[in-house]
Amino acid sequence: MKKLSFFMWRKSLLLLFYLMMVPLLKGTLFANTFHRPLQTVVTGNVTDADGLPLSGVTIQVESKDMGTISDIDGSFAIHVFPTDVLVFSMVGFKTLSVSVANRDKLMVQMEEDVTVLGEVVLNAGYYTVLEKERTGNIEKVAAVDIEKQPMSNPLAALQGRVAGVEVVQSSGVPGAGFEIKIRGRNSIRTSGNEPLYVVDGVPYASSTLGESQASGIILPGSGISPLNNINPNDIESIEILKDADATAIYGSRGANGVVLITTKKGTVGTDGLEIDINTSMGKVANTVDLLGTREYLEMRLEAYDNDGIDPLPFNAYDINGTWDTDRETDWQDALFGRTAYITNVRSSFSGGNALTRYLLSGNFNRQTTVFPGDFANDKVSVLGNMSHRTPDDRFKIRFSANYTFDDNLLPGNNPVLESFLLAPNAPEPFNEDGSLNWEGSTWNNPFRLFAEKYEAKSSSLISSAYVGYSLMEGLELSASLGYTETNLDELRTIPATVYDPAFGLGPESSVAFHNSGKRNSWVIEPQLNWAFEKGPFEIRTLVGMTFQEQKSERLSQLAFGFSSNGLIESISAASNLLVIGDDQTQYRYNAAYGRVNLNLGETYILNLTGRRDGSSRFGTDRRFANFGAVGAAWIFSNETFVAKALTFISFGKLRGSYGTSGNDQIGDYQYLDTYSFGFAQYQNVVGLRPTRLFNPIFSWEENQKLEFGLEMGLFKDRIFLSANRYRNRSSNQLVGIPLPGTTGFSNINGNLAATVENSGWELQLNTQNIVTEKFRWSTSLNLSLPKNQLIAFPDLEGSTYANQLVIGEPLNIQKVFRSTGVDTQTGLHGFVDVNGDGAITSPDDRQTIIDLNPEYFGGLENSFSFGKLDLDVLFQFTKQKGFSFLSSRAVPGAMSNQPGQVLERWRTSGDRTTVQRFSSGLEPMALTAFLNYSQSDAAIVDASFLRLKNISLSYPLLEQSSAPFGCLLYLRAQNLWTWTDYDGLDPETRSSNAIPPIKYVTVGAKLTF
Template structure:
């Protein structure tokens, strides 16, 4: 009965799918086609050589359109005739062809194939290639690793797992932005180094629609649009790095390409999978700040050093106005709460060899560590349908996803800073009635930021349809159609209750910021794919075109003055309005591209790629550009003489060279533009010119070359890959200085400045142990990058004169040379390089400190023992950074300090790293200002982090009933080992919320 109901449900579902896809079916119906009915039912089991059942093995009846997969216990049944042949295949095992020979039961054992590079398929965007044959540099992370991390942003899954890919978390708050650099920073402009994101063949913009003034709590100034992609829906993430892999994307691939592929349905019985996860997290690190006793002692010593005996009236912390016995841990109060995480996903999948489907729904909710009801809620619905025609000529793949995201994290960038600076004996923040405590107007209550209300509501729709039709055996016509739509609405209120009532602030002083934006994009990409084999020669050719359009609009308004705070969210109730932004943008892009791949004797491979791009973002004289690459690989382990090398199972040398470009400059940057002024003439608001027209404004160009070697030993149980890369970015888009007589300081244009990124990448994977019940594998990656500004004509005359130095990294800073604390005066001292007796920025701020990582990487391990599985990932970085003192207040003023400053100068002859305490005299203040821009605050920010750990146990498995249950425990950002003076060495930003340490528990049910 239960089985009958299951068949009825499947039949109904397939009927609906068939009706939906009927137009496509009609294309493929051949008149007079008669399907030969099956002659018998063949059943059996599939196991490995140790007798363990294998689930998910693909079975196909050769020369017929019949197929299935093995069940949880390895069993299968398939319709086949007595003379038919069944092909068994599964990733990680050698394929096996088995004749039926009249049997009704077939018992099959598959032999494990340690060398599975032929089976591992890499997605290169416009084409796929096996890892064995690829000529470009492509990194891949699969759902197996992504699902083991309790994350909301898919970029987190890349941390520590890929050589040459640096992912930096900017804040511990849910929804915050992640910075990603693929093989370094190519552009002088800091906002032009994002890679190209492709989701199921559709370009996805990583630029936020948010208003920076509205969401400053996220440190980065906006919520990341990538937060609207559900990691649980992702099948794989591929990162394209070298010229051979990125050149086919032309002007969009200079900074690398991130390809996100969502999950597809699988053939077999209709399956339901439920994933439930709940967890909690707290900030991983806090600063070791002074308690009340140390703080008050510092303040008293500061006034004593300044010769002040009677404390001033505004020194409320020590003059008796505040309770000197009170002590508050402000860090705990501001961001010491527990963040709670809930994630629930349900998916239904199934199908046959012709039609496969997957439908899923997901809820992801996470509260913040701030006081109050702040959280990030995300709901995602996705669907995927794949179909092949009866004669395998027509193929169709439809994928859609829709996400809504609500985030009400407080929009005040000073919140975190207050937690470090407020004196520990500060007053109670709230009165008994719950209102803000102003303590007789003796302070600005640090919790005023929580009086503001911030809320964002975002939605994202991504749709993609890929149609393919086999014109001949060797020629296939494909068309990719994609559409994305993003919406965002933000509101940030600023009620008058943020101000001390003694100053008479009322609702007329309240204000509100409204921001709303929309972005739509469509893409159409027809292509022809040709593949043919001539003996030992394999030829593949691909030609295609791209037509893309993106439109966006954003309206941001500021309302001020209300009769009541109850009306504060209503702009029409404001007494006056101010327009912050009213933007409409349109971007059009067209391209022709082609690829030719040649394989000889299954060991020599050549790949030629070319693309011609046209972009509306450039001047009329430079709208089009040409890009191309060549990649080659030699599988030398297939040579007869090399095959005699002991223990060597695989060897390949790869090389590539080519060009790609970057059009990440925003729209209309080449045009004359005007802005509204503040002055009026005869009651009319005037406008003034802000940008000059440049018809030759065009893309930056990136030339890349790479040399790599892959080696496999002991049947690939030890696999090593090493690469050397060199990227040079020229034709940099910067502001070119103009004479003052023109009325403009600069014009947007291309400058022959050159930036170089070079480095080494090493990857090692090992199978440490493997038996019937126990397996242990490891993976290690290491990157040694080098960034360099090779040339910059007339740098001294440009706006970058104080930021950049030829011959140094773009991520370098200019600092004063700190010479220690004067043993006589107790003040910081600095090197006077020109000997004029004055420390000045122009002449003496000349020490260059490189803040790029010297090396970074990760180490992961996977251990399975029976029903137990253990995964752990360590991430490490060797780098320098500016520590907390670069943003701190001078020690001795009315602000808390790290305990480390207690090792200060106290008397003549003291040798120490910290100057004397002072309440703020001009000489001590000036010395501390220079100190914050000196080599003293550029310290080691290296760290090793236990990024992720996952323990799972298969609680129940009943293959005959198609049921399984797994329990798992997961941890994220568990431990960090570092000497960095600050909360998070990864972000290196004292104003950011520290990253969270998350622990979660959950279950996965399959039935």
């Protein structure tokens, strides 16, 4: 009876989906129902040569857009006609065609092919292309790799896996963002380098709606990231579009590359329920080795002795007997050393037949923090989609909706810096009654920071629809529609209890930051596709248009003057309100685009793309611009003379592309005269003040992209090599052009004839090292060798950028003093007096250039299969420089803890060392010398690292073909080890004030019914 009721429930759900679509399809579903006797359900299993089940095999009905994927136990089910032919394909196996021939069950055995390309289909945005026939540079990260990592931001899945894509995590705090650069930094403006994000065909804005005064302290960088509202567990694949051929069809929006995110869809076959449950435990991946109490006290006493200060000052509480000199506290462990936990539960129900597919999934994720207290990030997401096609394949419709709600509660302040400042013998933080211990007003108790709270409640809706109709064979008219909406409510509270009670501050001194933001966007893209094939010649074309509008609004207020701290979260309870931000913007964009793809014998391929863009961010005379690209490929392994002469080459392709794209990432209304409300009042009226000058010729940045690539498979693709050489030049830079102070404005937004070039090599190597009946081992290596350079900037020396940029050097540089080392007689740092004026001053003597860009970066992955046991190991590596941890500290000897390396300091005349003598910070010469050191080349250290990024071990405990349900057990680890000589918390962030990436260990089970 249980099986029967479950069966009836599934059929009822299917019937409900059918009835929902009836008004749209005008009866076509019922027509399909009446014709179903013409079809039959074919079931079966797919195995390899050893009889082991193969999961993830694509099973396609030949010449029709119908298919499914084999389950974890190799089983499949598909609706077909008795005369149909099924095509079985999977990377690493030869494609196999099997005729149904009136059979209702098939047992299929696939032969090893050790191929890398196979029939892999890539999403290029407006169209799809086979991996082996692509002319552009597109890289794909599939769900099988994304699911191996416990993460809240999908960009984390790209780290170490994609050549040419540098992804840096800003902090290990839940909700923190990632900085992504696809082939380097194109714009002088730091805010103009974001790629375009497209989720299921809908553009998704990645800029934060947050207020920096609310979120910027605990979430460094861009604050709360909207990309955290995209659930990684719902993602089927992420494609990265890099070169002109791949990005030009996106025009201005693709100047910095395109990130295409595709969510999971229903599969053809028996309705199925999947439940995935896992839990993770995490700690900060690294802490700094600081001085213990004994070494610290010795340092402090020596510092005062060096400075000739006796007796000790009254406020030297750590050494003058006020504090217990026998106490020792590891403040890093106390403030961010707790264990963080992640609980993740995902369930999905999917299925369908050859004509209709559906999926409904839900996900709950709870992530606690490494801070003391009940801080956590709760996220709930729901994904639903459905697709239908008529029996004659003339009409198609798809719909998808993804909704996420995120509630993130964090401390309102960052305790990391405080943990380094505190003396190890600082007082006990709590009194016996649990209240904060202020030790007679001799210190700022660090646990006061946790009385500050930051809460961000955000929601995101991403919905898309597609309707297509075949006018005639090879000609299809379609339209894509999308709507997104993002909402954010932030609250940061700073109660007066964070201050020493001796100050006598009451709730009237409490402060709260309230920020509310909303963004919605719609897009409509009609498109006409035409395909023609005759003999070896094939042509595919598309033309389309884009109409997009985006509206954003944000109100940020500072509230203070409360009667009670219990009312601090209520804005209406404040006696004073100050508006610190009130923005309402509208952005409109439209374009016409086209593509022509010519393919001769699957050997000679030419791809032409073009787009005319219009953006509301520019003046009426410069609002439109044209962009385009040409890409070509020669698959020389298909040439007869190559196949005969070079039999070891199984695949070979040369390709190249050149084209242009634009950039309008400058913000809205930047070309207009604008006014803002002032803070002062005149006769109880708030005045206006001019904030921007009008510039009617404000126009696009332009990015010219050139690339050449070689792809080669050897020995039946047992070895597959890809090499790409690229050069991108971004000109007509959108910057603030300086103005004389007499104008009343510091600059005017305009275009500058400055040019930034990014060039480099991208290398990828995939090998099938061992392939036997019981053991398989494959390796994947990617290596990026980037170079960033400013090649032109008119009158740079006379501009405000003179101290930041140098022609011929990268954008990400630092001008620093040149160190001569620690003087063996004085024990103080010395520096080169560049201008010879007898003094070390900035900026005149800061002329040594340090490049902080990575010299190279990449990843190495090894995959092993021992029968049914699968093991994947991913390493991430980067060669780079960074500022030392010591350079961000107080002068060694001051009332602040120090890293252990300071013990190698100068002590007596003649000592040769890299650490100057201890000083209390009260002696001017020692203090100045150390401050100059922190801005010198002596403070630059090797920040290279090799990180064991991910380990994944999985085993199918039960297989659905022989049990009531399938069960896959897995064990995973993230950020497990990092090998580096960097002396700070983390070489990736290279920050002295950010929580490093968290080291997680995850156990879980995936159940399929």
